[in-house]
Amino acid sequence: MAKNRRRYNNMLILLVAGAGLLLLSLGQLTGPREHSLPLLPPESRLQGLVFADLALQQQDGAWQSQPALTPAQTQALLDTWQQAQMVAIAPPQPLPRQPIQVDLYLAEQDAPITLLLYPQLNAIKLLEDPQWWRLVNQAIDPLLPPSTLQEH
Numbered sequence: 001m002a003k004n005r006r007r008y009n010n011m012l013i014l015l016v017a018g019a020g021l022l023l024l025s026l027g028q029l030t031g032p033r034e035h036s037l038p039l040l041p042p043e044s045r046l047q048g049l050v051f052a053d054l055a056l057q058q059q060d061g062a063w064q065s066q067p068a069l070t071p072a073q074t075q076a077l078l079d080t081w082q083q084a085q086m087v088a089i090a091p092p093q094p095l096p097r098q099p100i101q102v103d104l105y106l107a108e109q110d111a112p113i114t115l116l117l118y119p120q121l122n123a124i125k126l127l128e129d130p131q132w133w134r135l136v137n138q139a140i141d142p143l144l145p146p147s148t149l150q151e152h
Contacts (some may be wrong), residue, residue: 021036036136039084039124046081049103050112054145057105073146080142086133092121099125100144117143 040046048057056065056074063074099116106113114127119140124133 001100023064036085036087039081039086039133039135040104043108045107046105047107048103048112049077049081050103050105051100051145053058056145069145076142077145080138083137084135085137085141086124086135089123089132089134091130092123096121096123099127101127102143105140119144 003037031117046058048055050056052069054065054069056063056069057076058064063078065074069077085118096118098120102115102117116125116127118124122140123136124135124140125131
């Protein structure tokens with residue numbers, strides 16, 4: 001009888017763990033998207049993005065990049081930043097290394113906001129802020145310029 005009970009308990013544990021993994025993979029355990037926040041505040045106006053190998057800024061109503069991106073690449077990059085949604089997460093353990101640093105310039109801010117992107121975790125962190133964030137509607141790779149993706 002004890003052997004049957006142990007087998008039943010083991011099966012129940014495996015069933016619950018499997019259901020949890022399934023829900024986690026579907027994103028159901030991280031909460032509904034209604035609780036996600038936009039990466040860029042909706043009322044803000046993006047003025048520039050500066051990566052290690054690309055500077056993208058708005059001048060006289062047009063976007064300029066150095067080195068040059070095609071208009072389609074520029075628009076895709078900007079759209080991705082505007083549409084990104086994120087949720088707060090606990091700090092990952094162990095802490096990842098080698099983030100991709102991006103300086104974000106908003107019209108409403110005097111100084112840039114420095115973001116640290118961790119593509120391997122789909123995570124974002126503001127420099128000097130303890131809170132970590134995870135993108136919920138896309139991977140981090142579309143937030144990166146083509147040249148960074150080739151290195152990454």
